[in-house]
Amino acid sequence: xxxxxxxxxxxxxxxxxxxxxxxxxxxxxxxxxxxxxxxxxxxxxxxxxxxxxxxxxxxxxxxxxxxxxxxxxxxxxxxxxxxxxxxxxxxxxxxxxxxxxxxxxxxxxxxxxxxxxxxxxxxxxxxxxxxxxxxxxxxxxxxxxxxxxxxxxxxxxxxxxxxxxxxxxxxxxxxxxxxxxxxxxxxxxxx
Numbered sequence: 001x002x003x004x005x006x007x008x009x010x011x012x013x014x015x016x017x018x019x020x021x022x023x024x025x026x027x028x029x030x031x032x033x034x035x036x037x038x039x040x041x042x043x044x045x046x047x048x049x050x051x052x053x054x055x056x057x058x059x060x061x062x063x064x065x066x067x068x069x070x071x072x073x074x075x076x077x078x079x080x081x082x083x084x085x086x087x088x089x090x091x092x093x094x095x096x097x098x099x100x101x102x103x104x105x106x107x108x109x110x111x112x113x114x115x116x117x118x119x120x121x122x123x124x125x126x127x128x129x130x131x132x133x134x135x136x137x138x139x140x141x142x143x144x145x146x147x148x149x150x151x152x153x154x155x156x157x158x159x160x161x162x163x164x165x166x167x168x169x170x171x172x173x174x175x176x177x178x179x180x181x182x183x184x185x186x187x188x189x190x191x
Contacts, residue, residue, distance in 0.1 A: 012077075015069045019078045022065050023085020026058055031094060035101040039109060 033050050036042075042050070062082055066072055 011069075015075075015078055016081045018065060018069055019062075019081035020085040020088075022061060023082040023087075024089045026061060026082070027086040027089040027094065028097065029057070030054055031098050031101065034098060035105050038102050039105045 033054060037047065037050075062079070063072075066074055066078060070078065
């Protein structure tokens with residue numbers, strides 16, 4: 001009997017320690033998000049999305065731990081241990097770990113920027129060489145497009161003028177017929 005109680009206490013102790021370490025690991029993972037926010041500027045939507053993803057990850061990690069350690073039974077002390085691990089990490093280690101990680105991330109980004117700058121130097125020189133040619137072609141295309149638009153507008157105006165002339169002749173014919181009817185039938189009578 002005493003051995004079964006000892007085994008139960010031992011398993012619950014392992015569960016408590018595992019939950020405590022999981023809280024530390026999750027808080028460290030959140031510090032990685034914080035490092036990325038300090039090194040790469042984020043919008044409010046990106047920060048919200050990252051926080052949402054973190055809490056989904058937190059839920060999955062806690063449920064997986066509880067499933068593996070205690071057959072999926074949710075116990076208050078195990079969730080309290082996760083939060084206690086997070087709190088201990090935040091109070092004891094987070095500031096120094098964050099400082100070191102930000103320093104390392106900035107150094108890594110600086111190295112990547114330098115390497116990509118060296119690798120992209122020929123591309124940049126090609127772009128500098130080709131840009132005036134592209135600008136010339138763009139201006140030439142813009143002039144052609146403007147000329148086509150001007151031609152279309154002139155053609156539209158010609159069609160409108162011709163239609164007006166045709167309608168004008170028809171109107172003149174109509175007025176002449178109206179005057180003849182007025183002479184024949186009288187001034188106020190239309191027929």
